């Protein structure tokens with residue numbers, strides 16, 4: 001129970017701490033490394049994770065150590081536990097435990113010691129150096145005691161070797177981290193000058209999170225959509241969004257393997273996100289969802305799952321299940337919104353209100369589930385200012401990612417009929433680029449850009465045809481950002 005509480009407090013702290021992108025990278029590196037050591041030493045993995053997180057907070061956020069300790073002290077259950085440990089220290093019992101830890105694995109026990117010290121004496125130590133010094137002194141004394149007692153025994157030599165290795169390794173590790181931090185800062189500066197991408201791409205996010213390229217495999221799980229079932233359907237919906245998704249006649253595993261095989265020929269990657277793309281992928285009983293999601297998650301090298309859905313199609317039961325799923329894998333929920341303007345939502349037959357959408361985002365965020373939102377530029381009667389208002393609103397909701405689309409008229413959709421009868425102005429490429437660049441300037445820099453233009457099927461597209469030149473649009477966005485000497489988040493206050 002205490003461990004669970006402590007874990008939650010530390011996870012909350014990790015969440016609340018503002019991490020730069022480079023720090024996030026280092027954080028994952030540190031946690032990964034600590035976990036590896038813990039597993040080698042056969043330590044409790046949960047406990048290892050917990051202390052690795054603490055260690056990470058300390059190492060990367062040196063000035064925050066008092067905050068960590070205060071947060072922990074605020075919690076009465078933890079305080080009780082801290083008092084118990086304090087008593088153990090006074091009775092010297094804790095040292096006996098630490099001696100045992102040392103025999104088991106010095107690397108990990110050093111983290112545990114640091115963390116325990118912090119919990120116990122949060123205001124006693126002013127900086128991490130002091131704490132580490134104290135631990136070093138303690139370990140040296142311990143070794144000297146062993147020397148007197150066990151000098152002749154082989155265990156002593158083993159322990160001595162291990163200790164010396166630890167000191168060497170610990171120093172090397174710190175040097176490496178410091179060097180890495182320095183290099184990354186330099187790299188940041190160079191990238192700022194050189195990078196043609198002045199926005200936070202999905203590719204960059206995946207590389208930071210998974211340390212290599214990750215490919216999204218689009219699946220068609222055969223779900224329907226409540227908005228179609230109630231007879232409306234979104235005005236632009238071709239009922240087959242996801243032209244590059246698997247074939248719904250195949251089961252999910254076959255779809256996944258077929259796409260993966262194709263991708264392996266093009267890209268060098270062995271990490272995949274299973275993307276439930278077509279229709280509303282939470283529109284079924286939780287039991288059915290569980291079976292479908294978990295069948296692909298059990299495949300090797302699947303590191304996460306993305307689920308595209310609507311804000312009015314997630315039940316409380318499913319939310320609880322998603323919360324659990326999120327603890328096991330990298331889960332992202334993609335919600336369609338398209339616009340924050342109620343008149344537009346009615347015009348496109350969205351079938352839910354902005355309030356409904358907002359409530360669902362808050363529910364997902366409360367459960368710490370990543371949220372990506374889809375918006376459409378160029379909807380009839382919307383001005384540039386209205387489209388910018390949409391992204392400003394999403395900033396406040398603290399979403400994790402965004403997909404920006406251009407409105408496209410697709411064959412056999414209600415929008416095609418409307419467009420033929422009452423042609424309206426579709427944005428030109430130049431207008432679209434101007435709007436997207438302005439939206440990026442107002443968009444929080446931590447929000448990952450999952451998509452910045454559409455990718456319609458050329459046989460289905462009625463207009464605008466410029467959308468077929470995806471790479472031209474992407475290049476022109478880069479050029480415009482450079483010309484304006486601007487970047488994502490420049491105008492965020």
Ligand code: SF4
Pocket residue numbers: 225226227228233234236237238239241279280310336
């Ligand atoms: S929510 Fe998606 S699947 Fe449902 S009608 Fe709208 S676009 Fe089509």
